[in-house]
Amino acid sequence: MKFQQRQPLPGTREELWPLFADVEQTALCIPGVESVKASGPDTWAGGMKVRVGPVGVNMDGTVTLRERDDKGYRLVIALDARDQRMGAAIQGVLTVSLGETQNGRTPLVVDADMNLLGKLAGLGQSIIRIKADDTLKKFAQNLGKRAGGGS
Numbered sequence: 001m002k003f004q005q006r007q008p009l010p011g012t013r014e015e016l017w018p019l020f021a022d023v024e025q026t027a028l029c030i031p032g033v034e035s036v037k038a039s040g041p042d043t044w045a046g047g048m049k050v051r052v053g054p055v056g057v058n059m060d061g062t063v064t065l066r067e068r069d070d071k072g073y074r075l076v077i078a079l080d081a082r083d084q085r086m087g088a089a090i091q092g093v094l095t096v097s098l099g100e101t102q103n104g105r106t107p108l109v110v111d112a113d114m115n116l117l118g119k120l121a122g123l124g125q126s127i128i129r130i131k132a133d134d135t136l137k138k139f140a141q142n143l144g145k146r147a148g149g150g151s
Helices: 013-020 023-027 125-146
Strands: 002-010 033-040 043-052 055-069 074-083 088-098 105-118
Touching: 002 125, 013 023, 013 088, 013 125, 023 033, 023 043, 023 055, 043 125, 055 088, 105 125
Parallel strands: none
Antiparallel strands: 002 105, 033 043, 043 055, 055 074, 074 088, 088 105
């Protein structure tokens, strides 16, 4: 499943990038993330509890930073997470970038190429997209607050 989402953040790219490029701190801005800890060079392990439609998911997995482009304000991140209890998994690649700042706001752009396995795959793309849109909106709000820019 591929999708692209955009969400404005308060502040300039230069102001937002140091926080944004700190994967551990940025991950804690994602709704439902309960833990994030470095597990190797450019790799983090973590846990996340989230409700997707009628299904509660408790994912444990890893995030690996594949590419960091400080001049282009872009990160490429591989994700592999599983919920052993319900037999669900998510694998994919996220390309996350900060666009050109205009009027004191910077667009957060997320390009995702995700594979949903098990029970998650059976939920349907429309439910997944609604959850992804809501999660990105709340993530952007949390990231803006953490960066000191409000919501």
